[in-house]
Amino acid sequence: MKGRLILVPNTLDLGTLAPEAAPPDLRLVLPQGVIDTAARLGHWVCENAKTTRAFLKRVDAVTPLAQALQALDIRELPRPPKGRGTAGPVDLKPLLAPALAGHDIGLISEAGLPAVADPGAALVAAAHAAELVVQPLAGPSSLLLALAASGLNGQSFAFIGYVPQEAGAQAQRLQELESLSRRFGQTQLMIETPYRNAALLRALLGTLAPDTWLSVSCGLTLAGGWTRSARVAQWRQRTVDLPADVPAVFALLAG
Numbered sequence: 001m002k003g004r005l006i007l008v009p010n011t012l013d014l015g016t017l018a019p020e021a022a023p024p025d026l027r028l029v030l031p032q033g034v035i036d037t038a039a040r041l042g043h044w045v046c047e048n049a050k051t052t053r054a055f056l057k058r059v060d061a062v063t064p065l066a067q068a069l070q071a072l073d074i075r076e077l078p079r080p081p082k083g084r085g086t087a088g089p090v091d092l093k094p095l096l097a098p099a100l101a102g103h104d105i106g107l108i109s110e111a112g113l114p115a116v117a118d119p120g121a122a123l124v125a126a127a128h129a130a131e132l133v134v135q136p137l138a139g140p141s142s143l144l145l146a147l148a149a150s151g152l153n154g155q156s157f158a159f160i161g162y163v164p165q166e167a168g169a170q171a172q173r174l175q176e177l178e179s180l181s182r183r184f185g186q187t188q189l190m191i192e193t194p195y196r197n198a199a200l201l202r203a204l205l206g207t208l209a210p211d212t213w214l215s216v217s218c219g220l221t222l223a224g225g226w227t228r229s230a231r232v233a234q235w236r237q238r239t240v241d242l243p244a245d246v247p248a249v250f251a252l253l254a255g
Contacts, residue, residue: 003099009139146217146249182254
């Protein structure tokens, strides 16, 4: 019998809590069933072992871990090479060895759902190639929460990740996305590193047509999280200051 690859959702508060602040109760954002499943898993694959241990400490505060934290098998996904290396695809099968031996493995992202805008997708693909059962668990996704809260088209949408930072390339990309949105009636979702939130908002307001809808969701599931949707012309009349340490999701829909 093979084990399963279980996709365990994480909270969305990575990097937003003060060092001295106690993290909020996981039950505010994760179902009890997810917490219970996380508590019993002995094998994990993650982006960062340190933050995964911090997550499991929060799990332990709700449902005691089946094994001591120090005894858990926590392995990190290989980091992509910097620059344009010549190395071929990374063999992820060794990370799946516990499942091939009959043990369930938890895959966790730094925030939100694993394998969605996340390098864990490669491990999920490897699990399918190895004919392992992949079981996703319910939890927060900043992208879908932002889309739901935006009031923009939720029937047709695309997540395009990051846009270029160089001004000329960035403006060209935003115009392309606006044109696609106008042609297909499709909501375009994007993100940025939090410290560049304000710069991306300025670029959107400086590039998009006045009648294009722009929605910004900031700090979803966090205390004080919010969403604002308005046409670009309205944003220009009353803009907002975006924090440099809280994740945001940006969405546009051309009129």
